[in-house]
Amino acid sequence: MWQKSLDHQNLSEEEEKRALAKAPSLRFRFILAGVLVIGIIAGLAINLIFDYSQKLADLSYDRLLRSALLQIDENVSLIRNEVSIDIPWSAFATLAQADEDRVFYKVESLEQGFITGYQDLNSTPPKPPVLDQIQFYNQEYSGELVRFAWLERSLTDPETSQTVRIVLGQTRLSREAMSTAVTQRAVEVVVFIALVALTLIAIGSHLVLQPLHRIERALEERAMGDLTPLDINTPKETHHLKVAINHFMARLQTNLEQLENYTADAAHQLRTPLASLKALAENARDNTSADSSSPQAQQQALENIVKQCDALSQTVTLLLNQAVVSHRLQTHRLEPTSLLEPIRASCRAQAVTALHQGVQLSLDCDLSDAVVLGDSFSIQQMMQNLIENAVRYSSLGMNNATEVIVQVSEFERFYRIRVIDYGNGIPDIEKSRVFERFYRGRYDIAGSGVGLAMVKDIVDHHSARIEILDTYPKGTTFQVDFAKFMFDEDTV
Template sequence: MWQTSLNQPNLSEEEEKKALARAPSLRFRFIVAGVLVIGVIAGLAINLIFDYSQKLADLSYDRLLRSALLQMDENVGLIRNEVSIDIPWSAFATLAQAEEDRVFYKVESLEQGFITGYQDLNSFPPRFPVLDEIQFYNQAYSGEMVRFAWVQRNIIDAETAQTIRIILGQTRLSREAMAASITRKAVEVVVLIALVAITLIIIGSHLVLRPLHRIGRALEDRAVGDLTPIDINTPKETHHLKVAINHFMARLQTNLAQLENYTADAAHQLRTPLASLKALAENARDIGNSDHYSPEKQRQALENIVKQCDTLNQTVTLLLNQAVVSHRLQTHRLALMDLLVPVTESCREQALVALRQGVHLSLECDLKESLILGDRFSIQQMMQNLIENAVRYSGQDSAAPKEVIVQVMAFDLFYRIKVIDHGDGIPDSEKERVFERFYRGRYDVAGSGVGLSMVRDIVNHHSARVKILNTVPKGTTFQVDFAKHRFDGDDQ
């Protein structure tokens, strides 16, 4: 039902609302996924910003620390074979730009020992010392984390040579403040970008799902029973959904057409035997009430009623089988099966019917197995229609052999079934028309005109081929070819 009915019971509406509430939201999933992705990216960005701000602050203040260390190093010399240093005021003035930080230093000689500074400042770089190479590192001292610059070099004059070591440290308060300021501003920008991105995702989710809403509205606005294809422009991502819906509606339209045809078939097939049965019953009643009552005439009338009931029963059975076959062709997949099974069962079921009409039915087959992809019930109905049709037309000519032969043969790529009779045959001009619904070549022979139409539908569903040949010297041969099932490796 494509349109919500206004007269729909409240219970159904409540159940529909509950089902809608329980249904997962595609938009919610899209937004949550987007928020999670943006959150992960923002977290990584903030972490990178924090590391970068730390490195940027160290880089900036390390330059000041290096400048002060070099100024101290330039004022180190040897006087009377002893190390002497005159620390310039400008070295500490450079570091004084960080007003909140404290400065620690120590100058010592490996040969002479402590020279000046903080004597308890025993700090060593994490890497092996290299002469004249300045190393920067963080290390705790005096209860605080301090950034140290460390250098070691040789002093040589004409009389002696000594190795001096200069250690200059500065607390990290200004560095941390600078890093925090950079991080805070960068985080504000990242958060702002994340919020804008989430807003765009929310808006974008509505725009992305709009084609689905358009398809839904297009279906809801349709009149009941309108199964024409959806003709609206949709993006590529929803194009396949639109095509799938159109294909589904086309199949549904086909099913409805088949249902209408089946209803028409039932009305067409039942109207005539019911009218005939009514006429025969009225005739039997009139014979009983007539002055010229004859038990023989009444018995004959009752026999006619019984025959007409048998005909009606056959017609109802055929219509029911046709409905079952039509349903199976629409809903059941083809499965691996032995073709000989439905052929043998059909011959066994029709043998007694043929015998009652004086027709000999035989099966000629040397195969032990014939595997195909098919539907067993449908193929059995096809064989019963072909055999029943052959038996019906075999007894019309008393001079012709009253026999029907069913043959099953194997070829390289297919199995061939032949149903051979020796009746009057089918003219070439009518061989294609006999598969049309309700077409009957002869009306003096009982029949419904839908059996061969059902045979054609079953053959087409199995991608098989059916052909009508002339039996020599007289009669008709129906030939059906089914493709063999090929297992993996059969062509190797």
């Protein structure tokens, strides 16, 4: 036995390790989410840095290009109706600061035509030309991407006027080198910041999960059977988890108490009939062995044994039903169900038994349907116990026949069930105790003292209301009100 338990424990540990290996990691997800977020932010930052470095390089070198273009423009003049230009070497000296780049230029007159520069340089700006306004743009020329500055202005003298166009271009090697240097330095900073952020996320994930580890340790260090609420300080994010665990342990404690009560009920209910059955059997045995035993005495002894067996069978059935009802109330959700079906089933099941005890059982109901939020099996057990109780305390024998009436009526917001008997009734002083477990008003009538306690549990679970009223001229009426189930027209 010990070896089998040890093997089972080792197997459970191996299964737990396999389950742990397959289980997703909350810390890994937290770090992965951080990596994704930081990666997206870093990607956007690098893209913005690249665009900014391009614009910064263009802004810096466009100033040089503008300066050179204006120097060329200052040396353009109109002499004797002809455009004259003297290219200043200072303009090219300005552009020579980018020693790896080549320079292209062209000066032409719309009226006179080509004047100087690269004659095949036919570059036009993407935007419509505006006089005296410099435009910068990129365009392919001589197999390279060139940055152009374009200017068009009018030359006038007293006799004529002409429009001069100046196009000055420079390759982008220095610009690209500057942009690359700025981008590389910025990317290094972004990557460093991202690595620091990821390190902080890894450390932060450990700190964030510390409350969960504290809850885990608090549960593992507890003694077996300790279901008291957790009393540790936790952040708001894990407070609801702690509350849920406490609620779960409270429900588990309630279940254990109910199991203990059920075990006590079973022991209490079975001990007495078993002892009585044993005594009857021993008495029958002693009478059988005696010479004075008569067939009538033997028959009476056997009848007593059969009755006691029936009582024991009823007790076992009641305990089993109580266990099923307790389980259903804890595990099954209340659903829309017909209230009439369990009532009719209970009346049919108890009708014959009632007749054997001299009680006429009748159902007074004019409703075609009655829907409540509940559990059909539990409601049927409730009705069965109420009817059994009414029949038991109304039974006076066939010569003094009485009746038990089950009434079902409808009101605006609820359905009312009445179980009416005409027995001796319940004194007012005892009405507040009839729902206590094991309480019995009369010990000369067979009973367990558990049925009405189960009825109260079922009524409370269904948020119903039960009252004990007096029947006129004598007897007892158990009245139960169930709230109607209101259909939502928007979801039907």
